Amino acid sequence: xxxxxxxxxxxxxxxxxxxxxxxxxxxxxxxxxxxxxxxxxxxxxxxxxxxxxxxxxxxxxxxxxxxxxxxxxxxxxxxxxxxxxxxxxxxxxxxxxxxxxxxxxxxxxxxxxxxxxxxxxxxxxxxxxxxxxxxxxxxxxxxxxxxxxxxxxxxxxxxxxxxxxxxxxxxxxxxxxxxxxxxxxxxxxxxxxxxxxxxxxxxxxxxxxxxxxxxxxxxxxxxxxxxxxxxxxxxxxxxx
Numbered sequence: 001x002x003x004x005x006x007x008x009x010x011x012x013x014x015x016x017x018x019x020x021x022x023x024x025x026x027x028x029x030x031x032x033x034x035x036x037x038x039x040x041x042x043x044x045x046x047x048x049x050x051x052x053x054x055x056x057x058x059x060x061x062x063x064x065x066x067x068x069x070x071x072x073x074x075x076x077x078x079x080x081x082x083x084x085x086x087x088x089x090x091x092x093x094x095x096x097x098x099x100x101x102x103x104x105x106x107x108x109x110x111x112x113x114x115x116x117x118x119x120x121x122x123x124x125x126x127x128x129x130x131x132x133x134x135x136x137x138x139x140x141x142x143x144x145x146x147x148x149x150x151x152x153x154x155x156x157x158x159x160x161x162x163x164x165x166x167x168x169x170x171x172x173x174x175x176x177x178x179x180x181x182x183x184x185x186x187x188x189x190x191x192x193x194x195x196x197x198x199x200x201x202x203x204x205x206x207x208x209x210x211x212x213x214x215x216x217x218x219x220x221x222x223x224x225x226x227x228x229x230x231x232x233x234x235x236x237x238x239x240x
Contacts, residue, residue: 001031004099005076005156006084008054009038009068013086014045016198020086021053029095033082038072040064046086065149066165066173073156073164081159085150087198089117097193098153108158108185109178111138111147113194123199138182138189145182149174151195158184 006024010017017037024035037050040060050057060071065085073081080099084090094112101107113131116123130148137146152174162180165173178187 001029002080002099002102003078004029004031004033004080004082004095005073005078006033006035006082006095007038007069007072007076008035008050008084008086009040009060009065009072010042010046010050010086011040011063011068012042012044012046014042014049016087017046017049018053019089020084021049023090024084024095025053026092027090027095028093029099031099033095034077036072036075038068038075040068064167064170066167066169069149070164070167073159076156079156080153081156082153083149083151084195085197088114088150089196090151091193091195094151094193094195097190098151100192101188101190102153102155104186104188106185107188108155109145109147109181109187110153111135111145111178111187111189112151113191114148114150114197115194116199117196118199127197135189138187141182141186143179143183145178145187146175147178147187149177150197152178154181155185 008020021035027033034055035053037054037057038060039047039050039057040063047057056075058071058075060068069083080102082095082098098110098112101110111134114127116127134146134148137144158181161184162177164177166176169176181187
């Protein structure tokens with residue numbers, strides 16, 4: 001069984017972090033794994049919770065989820081990196097199933113379905129649609145895979161080769177990484193497990209505005225990717 005490093009980036013996550021880390025501690029994975037919390041100078045109870053459950057807590061000098069993930073990955077000893085957001089709950093078999101596809105040497109990354117912690121029908125339907133989008137893009141293959149960063153895994157050797165997450169990006173840094181990773185090898189989408197994610201932004205913005213904003217961000221990403229410049233910025237404030 002491969003040694004796995006789970007990286008959880010945090011910034012003032014005291015409200016969500018304990019269930020996330022408890023879930024990671026209660027996995028059925030038979031191999032060895034470590035939990036690394038990568039913290040961007042939290043001022044609430046985040047560090048106390050992290051020190052209780054994580055194997056290591058590393059301090060990050062500046063904010064940014066890409067920065068936090070990269071710092072945690074640099075400290076990782078595992079051959080497989082699993083990234084889990086601080087407000088995301090894994091289920092009992094998440095590590096076992098997200099690692100399994102790496103038995104194939106050509107696999108460099110794995111995506112899983114994500115569903116909302118909210119039981120509202122509208123929220124569930126929104127995420128089901130998003131999962132279909134991710135699945136289709138992963139199946140498109142080289143340079144096309146777009147994986148959500150809330151719960152995903154990458155082979156560390158390949159992650160290091162592409163330079164990790166782009167720290168200049170405030171959002172869609174997860175899509176950017178998976179697109180680059182998919183040029184090195186296969187990314188798989190496994191439906192043998194899933195993760196449950198917070199709907200904080202949807203609650204704050206409302207479903208209509210959330211869809212509009214994320215579509216705008218996505219199309220801006222596509223246009224920028226194709227070399228177009230001077231595209232208007234879209235207001236998006238990172239939470240980590």
